[in-house]
């Protein structure tokens with residue numbers, strides 16, 4: 001069974017057809033990218049796939065189950081995690097606490113357990129602390145785990161967002177422009193992080209990215225949107241040669257960033 005299946009999905013805002021006839025199948029462990037010019041419908045598609053927007057038509061299945069009637073937190077519990085275009089960390093909290101907060105959705109203790117610090121509460125809190133520390137170690141951030149997240153360099157904040165998303169044990173990770181605003185060194189770093197995520201966690205990754213050189217290197221398959229329509233889908237080498245893509249996107253001076 002596919003991890004995710006979007007069938008003829010579309011959404012209309014007022015009179016504007018933002019995404020039309022969007023179809024996508026993700027298999028376990030795949031890394032797929034969505035690209036397209038500004039306003040093409042990439043983020044809107046992400047928002048539908050993660051349950052933030054309800055499509056006007058079509059269906060979205062995660063492991064065979066429709067998400068259309070589910071709330072975002074229920075979809076998250078089905079194994080969906082995402083990062084956003086804009087950084088959404090708790091700037092005043094430590095790096096470690098940021099990861100721990102993201103993992104709270106995995107706890108089963110109640111309010112009373114927390115107030116009375118029951119054994120269940122202490123056991124789960126310790127498990128979270130250990131797992132968050134392991135994740136930070138894996139991505140070489142353990143030495144800065146006590147620093148305030150808001151004081152980290154930009155690239156490290158973006159990396160921390162990916163680690164937070166991983167803390168929820170996702171089956172599918174949606175990354176919305178993980179390399180936005182990064183310099184070349186930071187881009188290389190985030191590419192390594194994504195490669196490591198796939199090696200160590202066997203999860204499916206769908207990403208939106210404007211840095212074409214990065215997309216071409218790491219994606220196995222690319223879907224290209226333009227004015228809400230899919231204009232091409234295929235392996236990076238096919239996409240690079242596709243005349244519609246060149247006209248819509250690559251030809252507008254956004255390649256090779």
Ligand SMILES: Nc1ncnc2c1ncn2[C@@H]1O[C@H](COP(=O)(O)OP(=O)(O)OP(=O)(O)O)[C@@H](O)[C@H]1O
Nearest residue numbers: 013016017018036037038039040041042043044045
């Ligand atoms: N909540 C909304 N209400 C009305 N229109 C919207 C809404 N969200 C998106 N749109 C419109 O839908 C279209 C697609 O926008 P979207 O943000 O998905 O594009 P994008 O490909 O992610 O662009 P960018 O690369 O600039 O982030 C745009 O015309 C946008 O103005």
